Amino acid sequence: MFNIKSIYYNFTGGGPELSTIGESSLVNTLFIRCIFYFPLAPLLYYIEKYKKNGKGLRLVVLLLLIVIMIKNPFLDKRYAIGPLYISLLFYWFKDRFKTKTFFVAMFIILVMIFPFMQQFTNTSGLSTFKLKNSLFGTSFTTSFQNMDYDAFSLFLVDIDYVKRFGISYGYNLLGNILFFIPRSFWHSKPLGSGLLAGNYLIMAYNYTFNNLSNPLVGESILNFGKVGPVIFAFLYSFIGRISLRLTQAKNSYFFIGVYLATSMTYALRGDLINGISSVGGVILATVVFPKIISKMLSLVVQ
Numbered sequence: 001m002f003n004i005k006s007i008y009y010n011f012t013g014g015g016p017e018l019s020t021i022g023e024s025s026l027v028n029t030l031f032i033r034c035i036f037y038f039p040l041a042p043l044l045y046y047i048e049k050y051k052k053n054g055k056g057l058r059l060v061v062l063l064l065l066i067v068i069m070i071k072n073p074f075l076d077k078r079y080a081i082g083p084l085y086i087s088l089l090f091y092w093f094k095d096r097f098k099t100k101t102f103f104v105a106m107f108i109i110l111v112m113i114f115p116f117m118q119q120f121t122n123t124s125g126l127s128t129f130k131l132k133n134s135l136f137g138t139s140f141t142t143s144f145q146n147m148d149y150d151a152f153s154l155f156l157v158d159i160d161y162v163k164r165f166g167i168s169y170g171y172n173l174l175g176n177i178l179f180f181i182p183r184s185f186w187h188s189k190p191l192g193s194g195l196l197a198g199n200y201l202i203m204a205y206n207y208t209f210n211n212l213s214n215p216l217v218g219e220s221i222l223n224f225g226k227v228g229p230v231i232f233a234f235l236y237s238f239i240g241r242i243s244l245r246l247t248q249a250k251n252s253y254f255f256i257g258v259y260l261a262t263s264m265t266y267a268l269r270g271d272l273i274n275g276i277s278s279v280g281g282v283i284l285a286t287v288v289f290p291k292i293i294s295k296m297l298s299l300v301v302q
Contacts, residue, residue, distance in 0.1 A: 033281030039066045040282070041290045044252045047092060064088075079269075082109070083262035083278070091255045106265065151215040151269055157197045158218035160204075167225040172196070176219075176273040180280075193219050194271035214271040239264060252286050 043063040046056040067088075073081050086109065168190065175190035183189050191199070197218070198210025216236070220228030243264065246257025259282055267275035 037285035087259040155218045179277045192273040
């Protein structure tokens, strides 16, 4: 299937993966986490326009097709497409948005739809895909037995790492927040926790690869030790309140609120650097850059 990102990868040698976003070049990170989301701003604008006066449906369809070509739901990873399409779905029905509805929808998506979508992203081709097995057979049930459910094991890895090397006192968290700074400028920049855990497993236990996730509780242990889960729980609650407040808006901030909420669910699995970079890129693409461009255009007109 066609995917604009795959064309970009062919020219650049690939894009940042799950644990390596902080190690990618600044240009690569900007493309993957921000520029590829630029069609979202006009899409949200014309959705709002269509909902108000019934005009602009063709532009909505066109922009949605562009988004699908960039973020193909049958080719991209679920952590990349999940927050995007869930947020777009709720943005379309934002006039009827309720917290209970969001909770039920997220439960169905995480327990039923995400495991089903894995059959598309992991299959070697449509010829090997069988709908019956994916819905009711072993292909669906084995989705709950793979490495997507490795959070407890990685949490133990974080504890083992801290016992050997100690905690980072928030330095690892600082690296997550400043993910956009290339290592060429910040030579001592800390690794993402997934990459850190993977490298540790390779060194200590002869593990075979380092592209791992890392649960939020593990992140808290790496940064602040025993008090880490308490500190991160307060931070998580604070961000949750921000997300809830944003969903009370009726403009693009509603989209950001839902995107933030769904990304928080992903952050529980981790690693955190991917969650922060994803949310940050979407905020830049849908709120910050459009306001800057609008301000510049107004100055030119004057």
